[in-house]
Amino acid sequence: MRIRIVDAFTDRPFTGNPAAVVLLDVEGFPEDERLQRVAAEMNLSETAFAHPLTGDGAADWALRWFTPAVEVNLCGHATLATAHVLHSTGRATGELRFRTRSGVLRAAPSGGAAVTLDFPTAPLTALPVPQGLSEALGCDVLSTYDTGPNVRDLLAELPDEGTVRRLAPDLAALTLLPHRGVIVTAAGDPSAGYDYVSRFFGPAVGVPEDPVTGSAHTALAPFWSRRLGRDTLTGLQASTRSGFVRTTLRGERTGLTGSAVTVLDGELLAGLQRTTGHRAGW
DSSP states (O other): OEEEEEEESOSSTTSSEEEEEEEOSSSSOOOHHHHHHHHHHHTSSEEEEEEEOSSOTTOSEEEEEEOSSOEESOOHHHHHHHHHHHHHTTSOOSOEEEEETTEEEEEEEOSTTOEEEEEEOOOOEEEOOOTTHHHHHTSOOOEEEEOOTTTOEEEEEOSOHHHHHHOOOOHHHHTTSSSSEEEEEEEOOGGGTOSEEEEEEEGGGTEEEESSOTTTHHHHHHHHHHHHTOSEEEEEEOSSSOEEEEEEEETTEEEEEEOEEEEEEEEOOSSOOOOOGGGOOO
16 A cells, blocks of 8 residues: 655655555545554654545545544645646546545645635634643743634734744643643734744643644634734744645635645555455555
């Protein structure tokens, strides 16, 4: 079974966010335990598994995402990576429709190597700053927001870009929060080509720091669009690898645009025993 590693939300290798992508040849997924073990072996923030669908009028592919520790409801960079693999290998052309835990998600070519993902906008609810958050982050927190039951992150506004970049949080303390992860953000420098900066920490789901988090931008887009009065913005996720996400707020949906590049194309040799019945896929 082929497995590819794709750097997403970048047009240069070894930057952006790497995701592993496995395209299954027939309908049905192997057992969850096997998928999780492959994701743990890859030890990337996400491994995506997809198989073609027949008889589904709304979607063409089924898609699931696993961190090294758990399956998640929504993942942007691994969806972008999967679309990139499907397009670059000729398995599919044009707009793609993925059936996922978050409903049907679309991925459409957006000029050159770019792809625009159509994702649900995260509903933001203002919260009091949780007790211990400032201490865990090691800085002042201006405001915090819950991003809803699907994404389940905490969005924290910090004083400035420098604070976001210098952050070295207490990851063990962050795992005590009742959220998938913590998004930190501050206004950016438009003259440098981006409107806001962010970072994402998800130690509770096996991802100490995610390099570029598409799903987080479904919350960052409405937050900054309302602040800045524009529907289309560019976000820089300021991890050590870094990457750009162009966001377009469309009410209950958000467009996430970025490019991707394949850096590894190999064969998965272990754990490929074929199962029987509708779950057969390897």
